[in-house]
Amino acid sequence: MRIALLARAHLGTMAVLFVLALSACLLVAGLPRAMQASFDEALRRSLVSAPAVQADLTVSVESRSSEEDLHERGQFDARDRRWRQILPPALRPLATGAGHMSAKTTSTPVTGTSGHTHMNLGWLSDADRRVDWVQGRAPGKPSTMRYEGATIPVFEVGIVADALPELGFEVGQTKMVGENDYAALKIVGAFKAKDPRDRYWSHNVDILQVVKAQTPGSDELEKRITTLIPDAGLTALSGEGRNLSYHWILPIDARAASALAAPDLQAAVAEFGRVAALQSTASPYHLDTGLSKLLGDFLAEVATAQTVTYLVLGGLLAVALGVIALVVLLLGNRLDQPLSLARARGGSLRQVAGAGALLTGVAVLPAALAGYGLSFLVPGPVLPIVHLGPLVVVVAAVGFAGARLALTHRTPLHERRDDVSAGRPSARRVTLEVLVVVLALVGAYLLRARGASQDPFLLLVPVGLTLAAALITLRCYPYPLRLFVRLAARGRAAVPFLGLTRAARARSAGVLPVLILLPALGVSVFAAVISGGIADTQRLASWQQVGAPIKVTSNVEIPAASIDRIRATPGVEQVVIAQTGRVQVGYGAERAEALAVDVAQWRRILDGAPISVPPLSDGALVSPELRGRGTFEIGWQSRVKLATRGVVESVPSFFTQGKFMVVPLGVLTRPAPNTLLIKGDVSPDVLARLVPSATVETQERALSAIQDDPLTSTVRWTLLVVTVALGSYALVAVVLALVIGAAERASAVSFLRTLGLSDRQAQRLTVLEILPMILVTALVGLGLGLGLPFALGAGVDLSSYAGGLPVGDYSLDLLVPALLAGGLTTVAVLGAYAHTAISRRRNLGAVLRVGDLS
Incomplete structure (x- = not known):
């Protein structure tokens, strides 16, 4: 067949198919990329906002004897190179920055203070680049002195300037530390950090400020400070008589973090800790880091975000495919006459079905390639769904076109009886439909009973509920209409009876929009309700965090x-x-x-x-x-x-x-x-x-901080985009429903016009034929969307996006549902009037064939 000629003849339908396929491919390929980019940004922000002592990798070891002491910087450097050599491949891109090393004593009491004041010794490998000496001088080499009949070391130390008045110390003083193994600490200088806000000091907060702790069983506070010693001080520092530990800090560069690699990073951290422990000789090396917990918390938040977003994206894809199927159905209807003629003239079923599939592919394939290409303008990593999504759209559209034409034209000169509205469903089909409804209800009950979880079951339950609602709607849709038909039959006006009768006898082509409108409305209303629930809970969380419009606190x-x-x-x-x-x-x-x-x-x-x-x-x-x-x-x-x-x-x-x-x-x-x-x-x-001296918090700032979180923004932004897209697809489905039945409707109206049907009556007839399907589907879809959040219950934990509070109070805001229902109804009514206006201009001879009135 001449595909080009057919494409020109049906250019309008082909253009609609192209636009719908383009939008579907762009959404299904672009939205996941944007989501994943926000996941990466959320991970990076999480690592940056966390204290460095949690995010970085710290290898530590305790020295318990003189044989385990490290007295030279070169010994530290050799081990630092070793740690970087054994880093797992997944961690190497994140640990490329220059770290630092330290040696510190702990629990070193000042003699005569009954353990209420501690002065520890600390060495930092890069102290000269981190501090400025504001009093005295930098410490020098250690010496010795006699104390209580023994020779003890004398360390020259520096202390942070802010600690001097708090501890009652002065530069030039010498303090004795220890209870058995004594040492003298001579304070020769005071320093200040060059940049006290640098993440570096998270590892060395004990050096930069006095650490206070409640003494057990007493109202007094323990005060601890770690003083600085120079490289030369390592020669006299030993773990034989005091608690001494060495640390190698490998900072994590958050810019190299990727959400996709987060599970591998968790495994790599555990592997690094295991391999580091194998390097032990006497005292064991161990890895100190909160990176695994940070990654675990992040993955839990991402799992919820992925569940919610993929749930609505799955609904979006299903609705988009349904709308594309409606256009393919419309194209097939318009190809019915030439394909029937080709089949009657000896064309094979493969040729007929292939021609329809090829014509569909001519519109869909370029649209898919264009949407796929445009998706690369969206920042973010390329996920498998970016490649698979457009392919699914093409295969589904072309496959549906070919399969439908193959079934329709399996016999030449196929005829369809116009006096039969529907066949009685078989017992097997009824049993299957009842089974689907029961399984959907049982699934919803089990989901609520077991609480929050992230697995495919969570995605299948909403799909099952939507399918069950669609089946119930399709089965129950004619019965209330038949009741209205009986009531209308008692009246004298013929238009209500005819319009409702045609609506109750709608064929599969007229009922198909139900399968598109219902999930479109259900998912869009679900997204709007979830978004509203998150927004309300975010506001509640901000008030609970601050407790007032403005809060001022001071120590x-x-x-x-x-x-x-x-x-x-x-x-x-x-x-x-x-x-x-x-x-x-x-x-x-x-x-x-x-x-x-x-x-x-x-x-x-x-x-x-x-x-x-x-x-x-x-x-x-x-x-x-x-x-x-x-x-x-x-x-x-x-x-x-x-x-x-x-x-x-x-x-x-x-x-x-x-x-x-x-x-x-x-x-x-x-x-x-x-x-x-x-x-x-x-x-x-x-x-x-x-x-x-005070800290000022406001409710508005707290709310902004919650809303500006990348994951939270992604969830709400995705819900908004999906809501708008599904609403648009629902409107398109209504228009297509009007267009698909236009020819049959025009024929019926033309018959009635020969009997004296006026233009106003023709408009009312068209509205009564279309509006019941729209209203019933809209009501069921709205009910489904409003009920899904409660049906899912605790299965979706959205507290991570609402300041830590559980999102469960989904207030019934009918603004979005009312707008969607009103829009669909308006489009249906306007379409009915437009259809009547077009039909009025048609010549009856162009619609009715010879013998139609006999």
Whole structure:
């Protein structure tokens, strides 16, 4: 057959097929690339935002004897080269940066402080590039001295300048450390970090600041500081008499990280730890890193994102293929006469089916290549689906065209009876359909019962529910229409009866749009509901993180003058002072976190917010761990007896677990506020200048931080794109449903026009024939989309994208469903009127053949 001639004759249909195939291939190939690019960005941001001590690889070993001591830099360098040699291939691209090495002692008490002050010794391989000496000088070679009848080493050390006043030390002092094996530490200089915000200091926070810890069984704090010694100090540093460990840090370059390689990285980290341990001689080498946990947490978040996005992308692909099938069906209908003629003249079934498939391929194949090529404009790695998606579209379109024509023209001069609307389904088919519905319901129940999980079962359940809804709709669709037909038959008007009768007797071509509209509406509404649920939970999480529109916290008391200045700042509406602290419960060693605040004022600040706190005028609100105590006593500035007035699971912005309580501010003898809860429109920078020692948090910033996460943005962006695409495909399906039945509808209207049917009646007839299918499918699709989030239940854990809170409160927002349903109805009505207007201009002789009226 002459394919070019057929293509020119049906150019409009071919163009529609080309556009639909192009859009489908671009979406199915481009969206996964964009998603994967965002996954890579999320992984990199996760590694960069995590402290370096967690993300980097640190090989450590303890020295327990003089034979295991390392006294020269060359010994450290040799081992550093060894660690890089044994790095697994998957880790090498990430560990190419220059690292550093260190030697540190731990738990080295200052003599005479009863273990409350510790001065440890530390050597950094690149200290000269990391610090500036602001007092005294850099330390030099160690020496010796006599102490209690023994010769002990004297280390020249440097100490961070901020620690001097906190510890009560001065440059030039000599401190004795140790309890048995003594050493003297002579403070010869004080330093400051060149860049204290550098990730490097995450590994050496003990050098840059005083580390404080609660002494067990006491209210006193232990203070620990690690001092710096030079390369020469290694000669006298030994693990024989003190706790000494050596460290080799291999920094991770997040720019080389890839989400696709994350599982291999996890395995590589474990392998590196195993191989490093094999290098041990006396004391074992061990790998210290939080990289495996970071990767594990990331993979868990990605698994959820992939489940949600691939679920909606799968629905998008299915709907796109369905719409393409409708166009192929339309093309086949228009090819019916020439192909029937060719078949009657001796053409083989292979030639007829091949001609239709080839004509479809002429439109689909270039569109697939164009969509595939355009997808490479989308940044991101090339996944297998990028290649397979367009291929699936081409094979499905061409295969459907060939198979349908082969079935239609399997016998020459095929005839179709117009007086039979549908055949009775066989018992086998009914049994199969019932089985599909039962399995879908059982699958949904099992999914809710077992909770969150990431496996193919999670993807099959929504597909099964959609298929079950479509089957039920197809089977039940004619019955309510037949009831309306009976009611219409009792009236005198013929148009309602004829229109509803034709709708109830719709053929498979008229019912096929149901299979496209239902998943299109279901998945698009599901995506809109999920997106709305994430947005609402994100807002709730931001309020729970901050606890007020603005929160100001300080490690020390906020002066009353600063509070007055904040109250007088333009834009500030209300300021609530609060104090947090750790209190003694009873007279024993039990401790609990406490918050003293005027709860009534706090509740006024939270008016209209999605969070609240119970009212409290006296007594205390306690955590579940402190429930059942009735009246109890606490020690906080003074001894206070409090009655339990309620139990709270958490306190927004302050406590989420453990032992805690909320008490009125009046229980304090002299409130020393360290927290301010502020309502108003004021810049956080202004508040930060008014209270330099404080940290300022806002609910808006917290919400922005949650929303700006790459994974969160990807999920919401993908849901938005899919919603728009599915809505567009649904509209196209409605238009195609009108076009596919246009010829048969025109013939019927033409018959009725010979009997006196007016143009207005013809319009009403067309609307009544089309609208029931649209409305029923729209209602079922909307119900399916609104019910899918609840049907899936805990099977989809979206807490990673909502600030850690579970997304379960899917509020019934009918805006998007109403827009979709309204759009479909409008298109159907407009299409009916357009069809009637076109049919009116046709000559009856061009529609009715000789003998049609006999």
